[in-house]
Amino acid sequence: MKTGRSTAGDTKARILDATEKLFIEVGYEATSLRQVTSRAIVNLAAVNYHFRSKEMMMQSVLGRRLDPLNERRLALLDAVEARWPGHDIRCEHVMGALFVPALQMAREPDIGGPSFLRLLGRVYSDTSPFIQSYLIGHYAPVFGRFFEAFGRALPDVPRQELGWRLHFALKALAGVLAGDDLGNLMPTFTQGQQMSDAHVLAQLTSLVVAALKAPAPSSDQLxxxxxxxxxxxxxxxxxxxxxxxxxxxxxxxxxxxxxxxxxxxxxxxxxxxxxxxxxxxxxxxxxxxxxxxxxxxHCAPFPSNPLDDWMRTRPRT
Incomplete structure (x- = not known):
């Protein structure tokens, strides 16, 4: 028999799962509380009880996935930087520290599951002010660590140039991940051949690294x-x-x-x-x-005869 506490936990988990799926499908702005309650099979009072607002509900969705991801990313980046210190680190090493934990979590249903990559893609490609401000406010230190690592791997690229190149390249990759999960990406890149995760990641990161290392446009190109x-x-x-x-x-x-x-x-x-x-x-x-x-x-009457008038008016004897 389930206790009241476990029932409340189940309700909260259903709400988070429903919100996550809707966010992946339609994005933050189009996700409504009515849709969440319908998919989670709960009433609005339950959502208000556990989260009080749509913003807090979405923060819980992102936090339960991105917090463990970023912990793994930073731990792996520490190990990579210890192995290849200073400018010995390569751009591929940093990309690996950024994406290997995501691929691992996508294979672990308890902490991510098959839709995890699509969630990441949606997070980094969603243009709503709430999502963008949440990422900047909560994960700025993580972004800073990886930016510095990319800077050491690409010392010839000016920092300002590196900033917008990273933004462009990672947004493009996030758009791909938002549209398809790893299961759909695999056949595209492997063309029917058996490939390891490292090989698939190499296929993806080669495009990103090429964008990061691309030379500045020449005068002829301009x-x-x-x-x-x-x-x-x-x-x-x-x-x-x-x-x-x-x-x-x-x-x-x-x-x-x-x-x-x-x-x-x-x-x-x-x-x-x-x-x-x-x-x-x-x-x-x-x-x-x-x-x-x-x-x-109504014409006037003809004048009467005077003798007749006298005869009518004379005294009678």
Missing amino acids: GALQDVFDIGEDQHADERAKLEHIAALAATVEDEAQTVAAATAAAVNRARRGSARSVRNEGTARSATASMAVRRD
């Missing part, structure tokens, strides 16, 4: 791209001129249509006023005719 930009700007200017011409024609047509509509409305109003006057005049004429008829029917 000139070629500038030529394309110039052509594109000319095309854009031509297209914009066409659109402005079309907009001007449309405005002219609209003005003419409004003028015609106003003239038509005025003509209709004049016609209505003329019709109303005709009706009023016709009514006045009919009234006058009726009045004349009434006056004819």
